[in-house]
Amino acid sequence: DAPTSYAEAQGQGGETHQTTSDATMTLTSQQGIPVGDAQNSLRAGPRGPTLLEDFQLREKIFHFDHERIPERVVHARGYGAHGVFELTDSLSDICRANVLGEVGQQTEAFVRFSTVAGSKGSPDLARDVRGFAVKMYTREGNWDLVGNNIPVFFIQDAIKFPDLIHAVKEEPDRAFPQAQSAHDNFWDFASLMPEAWHMVMWQMSDRTIPRSLRTMEGFGIHSFRLLDQDGNSTFVKFHWKPRQGLQSVLWNEAVKINGADPDFHRRDMWDAIESGDFPVWDLGVQLFSEEDAAKLPFDHLDSTKLIPEELIPVRIIGNLTLNRNVENFFASTEQVAFCTSNMPPGIDFSDDPLLHGRNFSYLDTQLKRLGGPNFTHIPVNAPRCPVMNFQQDGHMAMTNPKGRVNYEPNSWGAEAGPRENPARGTTSFAAGFDGPKQRVRSESFSDHYSQARQFLRSQQPIEQKHIGDALTFELSKVTRVDIRARAVSHLLNIDADLAATVADGLGMALPEAAVAAKPTIDLPTSDKLSILANGP
Numbered sequence: 216d217a218p219t220s221y222a223e224a225q226g227q228g229g230e231t232h233q234t235t236s237d238a239t240m241t242l243t244s245q246q247g248i249p250v251g252d253a254q255n256s257l258r259a260g261p262r263g264p265t266l267l268e269d270f271q272l273r274e275k276i277f278h279f280d281h282e283r284i285p286e287r288v289v290h291a292r293g294y295g296a297h298g299v300f301e302l303t304d305s306l307s308d309i310c311r312a313n314v315l316g317e318v319g320q321q322t323e324a325f326v327r328f329s330t331v332a333g334s335k336g337s338p339d340l341a342r343d344v345r346g347f348a349v350k351m352y353t354r355e356g357n358w359d360l361v362g363n364n365i366p367v368f369f370i371q372d373a374i375k376f377p378d379l380i381h382a383v384k385e386e387p388d389r390a391f392p393q394a395q396s397a398h399d400n401f402w403d404f405a406s407l408m409p410e411a412w413h414m415v416m417w418q419m420s421d422r423t424i425p426r427s428l429r430t431m432e433g434f435g436i437h438s439f440r441l442l443d444q445d446g447n448s449t450f451v452k453f454h455w456k457p458r459q460g461l462q463s464v465l466w467n468e469a470v471k472i473n474g475a476d477p478d479f480h481r482r483d484m485w486d487a488i489e490s491g492d493f494p495v496w497d498l499g500v501q502l503f504s505e506e507d508a509a510k511l512p513f514d515h516l517d518s519t520k521l522i523p524e525e526l527i528p529v530r531i532i533g534n535l536t537l538n539r540n541v542e543n544f545f546a547s548t549e550q551v552a553f554c555t556s557n558m559p560p561g562i563d564f565s566d567d568p569l570l571h572g573r574n575f576s577y578l579d580t581q582l583k584r585l586g587g588p589n590f591t592h593i594p595v596n597a598p599r600c601p602v603m604n605f606q607q608d609g610h611m612a613m614t615n616p617k618g619r620v621n622y623e624p625n626s627w628g629a630e631a632g633p634r635e636n637p638a639r640g641t642t643s644f645a646a647g648f649d650g651p652k653q654r655v656r657s658e659s660f661s662d663h664y665s666q667a668r669q670f671l672r673s674q675q676p677i678e679q680k681h682i683g684d685a686l687t688f689e690l691s692k693v694t695r696v697d698i699r700a701r702a703v704s705h706l707l708n709i710d711a712d713l714a715a716t717v718a719d720g721l722g723m724a725l726p727e728a729a730v731a732a733k734p735t736i737d738l739p740t741s742d743k744l745s746i747l748a749n750g751p
């Protein structure tokens with residue numbers, strides 16, 4: 216009889232073969248062709264050379280060879296889940312976005328949490344900022360709130376982002392350290408960047424070693440604008456508040472967990488959702504006018520500043536529940552693409568210079584990471600509302616304009632395709648500008664230490680000790696003493712006792728002078744900034 220498989224064919228030579236003959240579904244190639252033997256490649260004789268004509272072998276190996284896509288240039292290590300956002304308090308009086316208007320409306324969502332500096336395989340408990348990126352599939356298109364678990368950022372202007380990330384990630388010659396902040400380059404950079412020191416205080420606090428992804432806050436950080444039907448604007452800052460409470464681990468615990476279970480956070484999230492213990496976050500907004508903003512003792516367009524809740528309270532307007540694990544990590548979590556410029560009509564940017572750089576960067580990197588302009592066809596990125604435009608073709612294009620018309624204006628009557636709709640479309644706030652075109656940093660961005668001090672003093676004594684311990688530990692890893700000294704001279708601008716404690720811990724003399732700075736102001740402390748004061 217004629218052999219019916221490669222295995223059988225080769226078996227005629229008296230060789231023994233493993234087969235998948237007990238499989239209940241027939242294995243096929245990517246082309247759907249049934250595979251009879253996936254254990255042995257086609258050879259000229261049992262001990263002869265492997266034949267190029269074996270398309271099964273070639274397909275299996277070429278596909279494997281192409282499994283990897285570039286990991287994200289930052290936030291490479293992440294974990295995602297599906298959920299739903301429900302609005303409980305309408306903002307329709309100040310915002311025309313449907314997602315923030317209709318109380319009770321449920322909007323599907325996808326969330327990806329991440330660390331920033333580590334590579335895709337780095338451990339979960341690194342001391343690092345956590346990404347908190349939310350995609351809401353609204354009726355008016357996708358709204359991405361791409362935030363972190365800390366309400367401020369290291370830098371004020373996006374032009375510094377590549378330097379920040381180069382300094383934070385592994386050093387280019389030796390490729391370490393990977394995910395810890397403890398290294399020369401980061402501290403060299405931070406010690407030369409006064410604007411970073413508010414965020415450095417948060418980074419050295421318990422916030423950067425969270426107990427669980429479920430016990431973190433999330434922040435949109437920038438001021439955004441809400442626009443009403445008439446184009447009137449209200450500034451807004453977004454907050455996610457975990458109903459699970461805020462919790463962190465101790466540094467010694469983090470080190471042990473990283474060794475024992477580098478997947479600690481993703482396992483915890485998966486298990487909670489799988490067992491029906493769905494994590495919930497309330498969405499809060501701080502709403503303020505141009506006049507309110509003018510009264511703040513700092514510039515709200517500066518992402519190194521937060522607005523204390525004592526000055527502008529957080530109003531809870533909805534909640535987000537994560538209720539479904541992904542079925543395919545790669546398809547969803549790895550290929551999800553967030554961008555700060557994805558926002559429905561009624562939500563708009565402020566003039567934060569960090570935000571404007573982000574609006575460019577995310578799409579740009581995704582064009583490379585996801586292989587071209589059609590990544591919105593990947594289900595996790597696809598809007599859940601109708602998409603109609605005249606864009607077409609390109610790698611992996613799954614949809615094209617329907618019919619013959621792929622341009623407008625056109626005069627094809629019933630076949631004309633979609634039309635612009637001024638009543639529904641996006642509008643930008645009609646801001647006025649009055650300065651010359653120049654590369655400049657606003658003077659209103661120049662107080663770098665007042666809020667750093669406010670944060671420190673808002674912490675409970677044990678949390679303050681942790682900050683001192685973390686600074687001492689991290690700086691003790693820095694090999695150059697001049698960098699250590701420069702770092703401590705920033706602390707002198709924040710808190711003399713902290714500077715003395717850290718200098719003492721490092722066995723060095725306290726620097727004689729603080730880094731030159733504009734005079735700081737004493738801001739009231741805030742019990743909202745302490746994890747312990749906010750415990751579950």
Ligand code: HEM
Nearest residue numbers: 287290327346347348362363368373376436572573576580
């Ligand atoms: C990725 C947050 C500033 C460029 C991310 C992610 C988060 C995030 C959460 C991961 C998204 C995901 O899970 O897929 C933030 C926050 C910032 C900030 C809160 C400041 C407030 C910046 C700046 C730039 C930038 C200033 C560039 C100028 C990127 C890039 C990615 C990324 C290129 C990778 C995106 C991808 O591959 O899909 N950021 N980021 N970020 N961020 Fe940022």
